[in-house]
């Protein structure tokens with residue numbers, strides 16, 4: 001069975017604004033991270049995969065099916081949009097039953113699938129909880145449960161951890177990893193830590209262009225030998241920031257430990273360290289204007 005998503009030369013315009021520029025990309029099974037600043041084109045790309053937008057040109061194949069075959073594709077896709085909300089007065093079970101009905105599931109299927117999915121996202125004791133009484137993390141888990149109702153081969157989640165507290169964020173990321181065991185999960189975010197903790201493969205978009213696609217380890221290799229740490233006085237900080245990309249700072253009394261990118265180890269007393277995903281991402285984005 002074909003379990004890949006393949007995009008070839010995909011372009012998308014909103015009027016004169018080109019949101020995606022000639023994107024060619026393969027998304028394999030497992031957790032896949034889509035990283036980029038605000039406005040990079042992540043949501044547009046995901047909406048094309050979820051059949052909510054059409055690409056203007058190019059080809060998209062999802063698990064061997066052309067995305068143009070919308071009805072069949074919708075059976076394969078679960079989508080949790082950035083702004084998933086439901087009526088506050090509905091209960092957890094009512095939301096699932098309502099969305100299951102809209103997704104075309106028969107009563108018997110709903111009776112079987114809804115408890116299974118609520119179990120999966122740890123909402124088995126919350127059937128009667130009203131949406132308005134749920135925490136951000138619980139709502140996000142309900143969003144995942146509804147997106148999984150039709151047992152999709154592909155789950156697409158847009159910025160799912162924004163606004164979650166650290167524990168909810170970790171719990172939610174772990175849930176996505178479990179779900180990705182047997183399917184493609186596409187996680188869009190601008191939170192680099194979420195990608196680092198969960199994804200083996202990623203793509204980075206910038207102003208509609210694909211800057212990188214591949215394994216996280218390949219991204220780290222790009223910045224290998226270019227990340228340093230040095231302890232400097234606070235007075236030196238401004239000069240340091242003007243010369244290097246500073247990826248981290250830790251105040252130590254009157255000194256500051258600075259983590260930075262240097263192509264040629266030109267800073268005295270600096271020691272080389274292994275890059276993390278944030279270093280590599282900032283290295284890659286260096287010189288790209290922020291819009």
Ligand SMILES: Nc1ncnc2c1ncn2[C@@H]1O[C@H](COP(=O)(O)OP(=O)(O)OP(=O)(O)O)[C@@H](O)[C@H]1O
Nearest residue numbers: 014017019036037038039040041042043044045190
């Ligand atoms: N419906 C729309 N009509 C017009 N322009 C749009 C529309 N949706 C997105 N855009 C524009 O397309 C570009 C890509 O937007 P998109 O929402 O895909 O980016 P994003 O990476 O998901 O950003 P964010 O992280 O802020 O959600 C931006 O310039 C945005 O303003």
